[in-house]
Amino acid sequence: MYYPFLRGKQEELLAIKELLLAGKLGDRVTPVIELVKLSSTLVSTLAEFVKAERNIYLVMNPIVGEFENNMSETLLGNEDEDEVRRIKRLNLIKEKFNVLLTSEFVKIALYYCNDFNGYFNNSKLKSENEIAILLKDAGENMAFMQSSFIENNRIKLCFTTEIEDVINFTGRAVLWRDRFNKRERNSDYPEDEFFSKDHSIYSTQGCVGFSDYSIVDSEYVDNGFSPYAIAIHMVYEGNENKHLRIRHFISDTNNSPKNPSQKYKEATKKLVAWCEPNISLKTLGYSKIKDTHDKEAYPGLGSVKRFSIMHHLEITGEVLGTL
Known part of the structure; x- marks a missing residue:
């Protein structure tokens, strides 16, 4: 669970x-x-x-x-x-x-x-x-x-x-456990990294379930700010041992916090190019991101977080269904 x-x-x-x-x-x-x-x-x-x-x-x-x-x-x-x-x-x-x-x-x-x-x-x-x-x-x-x-x-x-x-x-x-490895700046995220294997080991450790903070870290922040770079975080199932990995899609024009719409377009272009060939990644959260990409619309950072959380929860639910 x-x-x-x-x-x-x-x-x-x-x-x-x-x-x-x-x-x-x-x-x-x-x-x-x-x-x-x-x-x-x-x-x-x-x-x-x-x-x-x-x-x-x-x-x-x-x-x-x-x-x-x-x-x-x-x-x-x-x-x-x-x-x-x-x-x-x-x-x-x-x-x-x-x-x-x-x-x-x-x-x-x-x-x-x-x-x-x-x-x-x-x-x-x-x-x-x-x-x-x-x-x-x-x-x-x-x-x-x-x-x-x-x-x-x-x-x-x-x-x-x-x-x-x-x-x-x-x-x-x-x-x-907090499985999201938060960086000080969005531009510091690597392209790809390990996320978690708790879903595949919790029962072997004597647990009845596992918990994390999704793609948000455990620190509570009430109000956000305009970042220099936009990062979209997408969890996926790796090829080895059903471990979950996370891909970070980062904007390119990161010298100032201006023009977040352009930054979002840059990040989603990379995300869609990576996700489209893989049907297992086409979750409801992903479809909402792709819809904004296709319409060249910027939904705001709050909505971007929502879509990424939706993707993670759906992916994890599907992976659990196959164990």
């Missing part, structure tokens, strides 16, 4: 929603979403998963973003008209979110920090909720193993970054 760990930003949510609606999200793929913002896109995405009777995990005690502030925001009586409208709209979204939270298909994930005890015992979480525990480092693994929670039968999954600790969570361990 693959549990891609994504932040609940607009493009990440749209990626899994569009795959689900198109029937391209493999049965062995269950997203884990760290809630960084309360939004209508979050609500609509959850609604589609519930409608499709597909499981999705939500990190209810996020350590990044503004979700908790959104959930606690109320009218105080001294707001101007625009602020009143914004908070009322937010409260409507909150009501819909709380209803979806009661669905059997919306599962709960919790970091073993950030008031874990309070969230674990929160009355809003049904007693039968399956809980996934997120253990970020060896210290948290040790603390969790020494706690009374380890024997709690509500805890179904233990996400661990330390393969040495997998044995402590037999039957529940999910190997959770």
Whole structure:
């Protein structure tokens, strides 16, 4: 089972929603979403998963973003008209979110920090909720193993970054690692490199699943910036041992951040030339990139990230189906 760990930003949510609606999200793929913002896109995405009777995990005690502030925001009586409208709209979204939270298909994930005890015992979480525990480092693994929670039968999954600790969570361990090798500059990416073999080894290591951050690294960045170079990252299955590799398609005119449309055209020209001969690479995410290329349209960097995530999740789901 693959549990891609994504932040609940607009493009990440749209990626899994569009795959689900198109029937391209493999049965062995269950997203884990760290809630960084309360939004209508979050609500609509959850609604589609519930409608499709597909499981999705939500990190209810996020350590990044503004979700908790959104959930606690109320009218105080001294707001101007625009602020009143914004908070009322937010409260409507909150009501819909709380209803979806009661669905059997919306599962709960919790970091073993950030008031874990309070969230674990929160009355809003049904007693039968399956809980996934997120253990970020060896210290948290040790603390969790020494706690009374380890024997709690509500805890179904233990996400661990330390393969040495997998044995402590037999039957529940999910190997959770950042597989994207982020460079300081987009122009620094090599043409091609190894990405991951976790999908082919997780079960031999005693795990019930594996997790990564897709083609986004584990560092959380709220606002982007205009890069000098545009890089599009495409995961594919290598010829040897079913390992996943990643190809980086980089623009050529990288002396300034000006003209991102031209940079995108340069990168997609390389991408389409490489992908077109290989039918196994023609995913929904790829088709969206090719469509913008054919129309000579620049969709913006957010959409480019969404399409690349979609491609990765679809490719991984297809590879798992052949193992």
